[in-house]
Amino acid sequence: MIAIAQRSFGVLALVALVIAVATFTALLTRRVPSWLPDAALPTATAIAAVATGGSLLLSEVADYTPCTLCWYQRIAMYPLVVILGVAAARGDREVWRMAVPLSAIGSVIAIWHIAIERNPALGGACDPAAPCSIIWVQEFGFLTLPTMALIGFVAIAGLTLAARDR
Amino acid sequence: MSNTPTRKARAQADRQAREQERQAQQRRQRLLLAAGGAVVLLLAVGIGVLSAGESAEREDVPTVEDVAGDPTIEGEGFPPAPEDPADDAVVGESAPVVRGADFDGTEVTIGDPGQPQVIAFMASWCPACDEELPQVVDWVEAGGLPEGVELVSVATNHDRARPNWPPQDWYAEAGFDRPILVDDEESSVAGAFGLTATPFWVAIDEDGQAVGRLTGMIGAEQMTALAEAAAG
Known part of the structure; x- marks a missing residue:
């Protein structure tokens, strides 16, 4: 059950990665398709909801203990479900002003977490309760939990920026 | 109209x-x-x-209960190791004497006076231990361990849900061939020596007194320094 969930989250992270790359390419080349601003906020909400649901499933059902950096990323991701959900329902295209800073903070923490996973010496010794260097999930050879979180944050930032571009 | x-x-x-x-x-x-x-x-x-x-219902994999030892601890335990080893008040204090066994049931003792020891507390799931253990093996093979000093590892902080379980396979894969004392389910031995994180190193001299405790990856140079301190 957990193995299936992990693989499914890996696939969804790959989808989010494609969305993130495509969205930022569209933004940077100033070729945002006409349908994207309308689709952006519901998609961003879905990404935040899947990330939140996934992290809760892995900690509460699979018993993977969240480390300190996991908690900081959660603090950045969880409110995005409500913020983006309300913005999607109301058609608030200015939500990027809240979503982008939260995503940026989450991304920086996720990058540091990935660095510790790749080089455990950066994280120092292992706290017996919840070391940040431990790799609980690694799908397709590179998708660890903070990597998935980073993809989610980047995709959300890109989508909320695309939403204002009408 | x-x-x-x-x-x-x-x-x-x-x-x-x-x-x-x-x-x-x-x-x-x-x-x-x-x-x-x-x-x-x-x-x-x-x-x-x-x-x-297949899902993670791994019935063929041993449980923590299967793996954990049943060591006995004599003497007063050490307080938690301080961040700065220079502030460690246990230097010169008698270490607890622990009698236990390895994964096969062979008796292993740590802290007993008469045998200088370097004790490496390791958790198989800990990425820092995973990086340090091969360095320990290389250090021993390179002759870093002084004559008369025994290197013992304590397998501790058992967790079946974490990577590199069971620990005996992890030690074997790294080629570690020194005595291993298996801690109990509550990590009592780690607690008795004041472990706060892994890897955790304790050096004990011939009189059974602590000469130093270090936390984290220490590398070959510090392993040698610790072993030489134990040798006196």
């Missing part, structure tokens, strides 16, 4: 038609988006079911 719509009424009808068309288009877009999301979700779960293989 009464049957002919006025220009104003026609314009209003056009606006209403445009608005209805816009709303219908929005509904179509939302439906399309929801359908797309559902397809992506189903596809992801489908791929997960097809490719993830």
